[in-house]
Amino acid sequence: MQFTSSRQSDSTLLIPLFMERVPCGFPSPAQDYVEDSLDLNKLVVKHPGATYFVRVSGDSMTEAGISHGDLLVVDRSLTAVHGDIIIAAVGGEFTVKELQTYPRLQLMPRNANYAPVVFGAEDELEIFGVVTFTLKDHRHVRPR
Secondary structure, eight states: OOOOOOOSOOOOOOEEEESSOOOSSSOOOOOOOEEEEEOHHHHHOSSGGGEEEEEOOSSTTGGGTOOTTOEEEEETTSOOOTTOEEEEEETTEEEEEEEEOSSSOEEEOSSTTSOOEEOOTTOOOEEEEEEEEEEOOOTTOOOO
């Protein structure tokens, strides 16, 4: 896994941002009013030199809304704190988990089928960044 970032160009792609919120319940009349334009780079990449993307493999974080195949935006410049979802190396293997610093240091899966990763005094935890956003592909989501 390589943690470098590069920019191919400084061009900005602005996408319309509609003022009207879309309810998940019953449909409401559509509003054809564009409030502003939105640059996804500015929204999800706060520290370009310290940000990378990584694709998720597995299902240990489904209860946190992170599924197999999702694309995570990870910021290496942030200091991870209790409750953050992080990218970490444990025993030489990368993983995405929720960081818990109390009552003891552990990495928590967000799927009841998985056990926490608990650290002892001699165990080493290497954090490779804080997950700031999850990008999902809903186009081909099918019920199982």
